[in-house]
Amino acid sequence: MKIAVFPGSFDPITKGHKDIVTRALPLFDKIIIAIGVNNQKQYLYTLDQRVQWLKKVFEGEEKVTVDHFEGLTAHYCNRINAGYLIRGLRNAADFDYEKTISQLNNIVGHDLETVFFISRPQYSHISSTIVREIIKGEGDASPFIPQEITL
Template sequence: MKIALFPGSFDPVTKAHVDILKRSVALFDKVYIGIGVNSTKKGFLSIEKREQMLRAVFENEPKVHVVAYEGLTINFCKQIGAGYMIRGIRTVSDFEYEKAIAQMNHALEPEIESIFIVSKPGYSSISSTIVREILRYNGNAEQFIPKEALPYL
């Protein structure tokens, strides 16, 4: 069975995340959306709210499972039996950053492969960081967020 992890903060989930995940589902038997818990950062949305939001967005996709985790992502991959880690690439700088992480992960666990999926051009400017800022200052971010996630904001 091909199991993959799509890790991230998903604070909040964006249409770009959804696009990457929907394109990933065809490649794997099971895809975990892993919400990384960073105890040193205060998130915009609680972990519980992010889990609810992601479950609502992917409720009709039986291959997708939402779970929060803490610690090294590569260790979480081993814990859930994932042989693949999915990462979305929007820009050249994303690639450089993700390549470095993938190489470190490979050094730690050579059997876990990083899979890069390039975002569609229409989504390359959407990031959770920018969407958070729009929301924080009461802007309208509806065009960047899946409609199923809006009630959780």
Template sequence: MRIAVFPGSFDPITLGHFDIVERAYPLFDKIIIAIGHNSKKNYMFSLEKRKEFIKKTFKDYDKIEVDHFEGLTIDYCKSKKVKFILRGLRNPADFEFEKAIAQTNRRLSHDDKIETIFLLTSSGKSFISSSIVREIINYNGEYELLVPPAVKI
């Protein structure tokens, strides 16, 4: 069974995230959208709210599971016996950052041989990031243009 973990903070989920999951959907038997905890981040939305946004966004997708974890993504993947990590790339800076993480994860996976699969975000969505959305929300801007309809504040 081909299972991928799509890790992130999803604070909140954006149309960029949705784009990656929707395009990866036919490639895997299951995709676990795994909300990771980053101790260096102050979240705008609670874990429960982020889960709710994601579950509502993908309610009609039977191969999507939503979960959360603490610690290293690679350890979460091992615990779930997952062989693929799904990541989206928006720009060259993302590639350099994600490449280093992917190589580190590959090294830490030892015999489990967990691979990172990169998908390029569609061009019309490559500028969207959760941090931009949060900034727009902070200033009462039209955040709805950048997130799935399930994201309501």
């Protein structure tokens, strides 16, 4: 069984995240959207809220499950027998960063493979960080988040 993990904070989930999962579905038997929890990081939304949003966005998609973890992503993948990581690339800077992380994950994760998805042009400018700033500034974030989500 080909199990892939799409890790992230999803604080909040964006249309770009949803698009990557949708595009990855035909390649894997199971995709686990895994929220990484870092107790040193300040989140805008609670873990429970982010889990509920992800479940709502992918409701009815039997190949997608939602989970959360602490610690290294590669260790989490090993625990759940996932052989693949899914990552999105918006630009060259993302590629440079993600390439290094994927090489380390391959070693730490015992041949864990990273599959990269290039962002579609209409989503390449969207990041959770930018969406959070719009929300904090009391702007309208609805163009950037899935329609299933209400803030």
